[in-house]
Amino acid sequence: MASRVWFITGASRGLGLDMARAALRAGHRVVATARDTDGVADLIGGAEDDVMVLSMDVTDGVEVETSVAHAFKHFGRIDILVNNAGYGQMGRFETVSRYAIQRQFAVNVFGLMDVTRAVLPIMREQKSGHIFNISSIGGARGYAGSAIYCASKFTVEGLSEGLAAEVEPFGIKVTIVEPGFFRTDFLDAHSVRYGDIDVPAYAEGNAVHKNTFDEISHNQPGDPSKLGDALVALTREDNPPMRFAAGSDALEIIGTDFANRQLELAKWSKLTASTDFD
Numbered sequence: 001m002a003s004r005v006w007f008i009t010g011a012s013r014g015l016g017l018d019m020a021r022a023a024l025r026a027g028h029r030v031v032a033t034a035r036d037t038d039g040v041a042d043l044i045g046g047a048e049d050d051v052m053v054l055s056m057d058v059t060d061g062v063e064v065e066t067s068v069a070h071a072f073k074h075f076g077r078i079d080i081l082v083n084n085a086g087y088g089q090m091g092r093f094e095t096v097s098r099y100a101i102q103r104q105f106a107v108n109v110f111g112l113m114d115v116t117r118a119v120l121p122i123m124r125e126q127k128s129g130h131i132f133n134i135s136s137i138g139g140a141r142g143y144a145g146s147a148i149y150c151a152s153k154f155t156v157e158g159l160s161e162g163l164a165a166e167v168e169p170f171g172i173k174v175t176i177v178e179p180g181f182f183r184t185d186f187l188d189a190h191s192v193r194y195g196d197i198d199v200p201a202y203a204e205g206n207a208v209h210k211n212t213f214d215e216i217s218h219n220q221p222g223d224p225s226k227l228g229d230a231l232v233a234l235t236r237e238d239n240p241p242m243r244f245a246a247g248s249d250a251l252e253i254i255g256t257d258f259a260n261r262q263l264e265l266a267k268w269s270k271l272t273a274s275t276d277f278d
């Protein structure tokens with residue numbers, strides 16, 4: 001397959017870094033972006049001509065537009081966009097301040113939208129492209145202690161599904177990626193955030209949640225390098241999936257959730273159908 005140009009957000013560590021490495025292994029070129037890009041070129045490896053590292057905060061609209069323009073000027077095209085930059089705002093809803101919620105949406109949702117808006121005209125002009133929006137199992141179902149994070153990822157999923165239908169006529173594909181637990185910095189102090197309001201009623205639940213995540217951190221079952229290879233494989237498909245669940249844990253959790261939703265739909269179907277006009 002011809003060498004393609006990947007534009008990846010949050011490529012300094014974790015999933016994004018391994019996606020960049022996988023794309024290079026497969027013979028593609030990569031624009032790797034993150035806020036802190038110190039040493040990232042060395043971490044990614046690859047030939048100098050194939051890699052461009054750009055310092056870009058997805059919440060800074062000017063940096064986003066400049067970076068996309070710079071990447072396009074350098075490589076002349078953008079074939080694959082991976083909207084990966086993000087973090088988890090944990091904590092029971094009432095313990096998360098309005099400011100913390102806005103910050104979560106600024107990165108996970110509005111940042112993703114701004115990068116997408118900057119890249120789409122290039123893909124429309126090319127009449128081709130593939131956008132991967134990194135969601136989560138938390139974008140498929142909600143969890144106690146992760147309501148705000150899940151809300152941000154549900155938003156990413158709704159946007160992606162609608163956008164996919166809008167850009168399909170231009171030859172642009174959209175795939176939502178729903179990873180389970182992958183071994184990255186996601187659950188350590190570099191990334192995850194917990195509630196910033198003290199509500200005694202939730203103290204115990206929040207503490208159990210945080211302890212569980214602290215124990216899982218850096219012991220997660222998912223291998224970011226293999227997820228990178230899976231994304232490369234999906235770019236080769238003429239008909240890639242709308243949603244791609246990543247990891248055996250995701251397969252189990254999302255499969256169970258679907259079964260439960262179908263059961264619930266069937267259980268209430270009579271009342272559901274009763275609300276039409278006679």
Ligand SMILES: NC(=O)c1ccc[n+]([C@@H]2O[C@H](COP(=O)([O-])OP(=O)(O)OC[C@H]3O[C@@H](n4cnc5c(N)ncnc54)[C@H](OP(=O)(O)O)[C@@H]3O)[C@@H](O)[C@H]2O)c1
Binds near residue numbers: 088
């Ligand atoms: N690991 C998991 O188990 C898991 C599961 C489901 C979904 N996910 C999703 O996967 C994505 C990547 O997470 P990860 O596990 O790789 O976490 P990670 O190891 O903490 O990496 C997060 C990346 O996002 C970047 N980033 C954070 N805020 C940013 C901002 N404002 N602007 C630009 N870049 C920013 C970070 O770089 P800088 O700090 O240098 O900017 C870093 O490169 C996230 O969207 C996350 O929600 C992860």
